[in-house]
Amino acid sequence: MQDDSGISFFAALGSGLWWLIQNLAGAFYNLGYALTHTSSWLDWLSWGNTTEDKQSLMRFVYYGGSVEFFFVVFTAFLVLTAIGAYYRNAMWGMVRGLEGFANGLGRFFAWAGLLMVLQQIIIVFMQRIFTRPDMSFGLGIALEKDISWFAEELKFYNALVVCLCVSYTFVQGGHVRVDLIYAGISHRAKKVIDMIGSLIFMMPLAVVVWMYGWFFLWRHLIVPKPSASDALERLVLKARALRWNVETIAFSPNGFNGYFLFKILLVAFAATVFLHAIAFFYRSFLEFIEGEESEDKYLDKDSLGAGEEAYEGAH
Incomplete structure (x- = not known):
């Protein structure tokens, strides 16, 4: 039985290596x-x-x-x-x-953070000061949506920063590190x-x-x-x-x-x-x-x- 299991192991290993090659x-x-x-x-x-x-x-x-x-x-x-x-x-x-x-x-996409802040400020003004249920942006062809649409869109700006700035942050050494032995x-x-x-x-x-x-x-x-x-x-x-x-x-x-x-x-x-x-x-x-x-x-x-x-x- 031991010989059979050993042969099966090497056969599986050989087939795996052949598949890789x-x-x-x-x-x-x-x-x-x-x-x-x-x-x-x-x-x-x-x-x-x-x-x-x-x-x-x-x-x-x-x-x-x-x-x-x-x-x-x-x-x-x-x-x-x-x-x-x-x-x-x-x-x-x-x-x-x-x-x-x-x-x-x-x-480039780090600017999405600024857009997120500006849009949030506009949303607060439109809701609290002008009491408008919707907003319209654009030149010629306007993008007109409910304020809740623009409020939820803020998540997309945040996702742009997280997903597309992750490597940039790594290059800049900005990620949080837990150092136990590395420094020494x-x-x-x-x-x-x-x-x-x-x-x-x-x-x-x-x-x-x-x-x-x-x-x-x-x-x-x-x-x-x-x-x-x-x-x-x-x-x-x-x-x-x-x-x-x-x-x-x-x-x-x-x-x-x-x-x-x-x-x-x-x-x-x-x-x-x-x-x-x-x-x-x-x-x-x-x-x-x-x-x-x-x-x-x-x-x-x-x-x-x-x-x-x-x-x-x-x-």
Whole structure:
């Protein structure tokens, strides 16, 4: 019995390794096929209503949360890591590009916090001073909604800040940290912890959120509702009855009805966290290799100006 269980274990391990090798090798073919056959999964962007357009949309939905897509991304990460380990300047370039993207995205959408405050002030004035039940904004074509719609829309501004400024806050060192041993260890030990953290915590978390969020999004945009367990062939068959059914249900009768936007932000959040996990891993790896003198190299951090050094990182 023990011999049989040992053989079964090694057989399962061998089949798992073979599956991994097959998917890594197949990633190159899948990427090449997707790039050379874009019409099979991007035709739906023309907003047509033909059978081919519906099938291309279902292919897009399937591949966006598929094992094939995961291994394309994972293999690309392995290839870029190998190239960057050999050409350090190339890896530094990737770090600067990814951190620049996070900073640019965060600095832009951080203005949503100001919009949230201004809109709340306007709502208070309209309700308490002018006693109006609705508001109208716009030039030419006005957006006229009940005040409760604008009040609930404030949640969307908050979601923009949370989901799209998370990587920016990480780059700026603004996240709260619970430090038990980190501050007292050597530079290289810190970088090892950072690399392990990005690989073990940040990347898997982002992948899980993406896999759940992707199908959660599309289940509120189209019918028949796609499922993560559906094979490609089944989704293509469902395309015959496909139609758009964008969720516009509000929590209150006249409340904000764009809650599908929150689901888009959930997917965007997962993507930005995953991209910054790559940047953080690369930066930690380079700082580990090059030593303490490379710490914070090329790091674009915000500054409050001269004389405000004590407040840096606290904003």
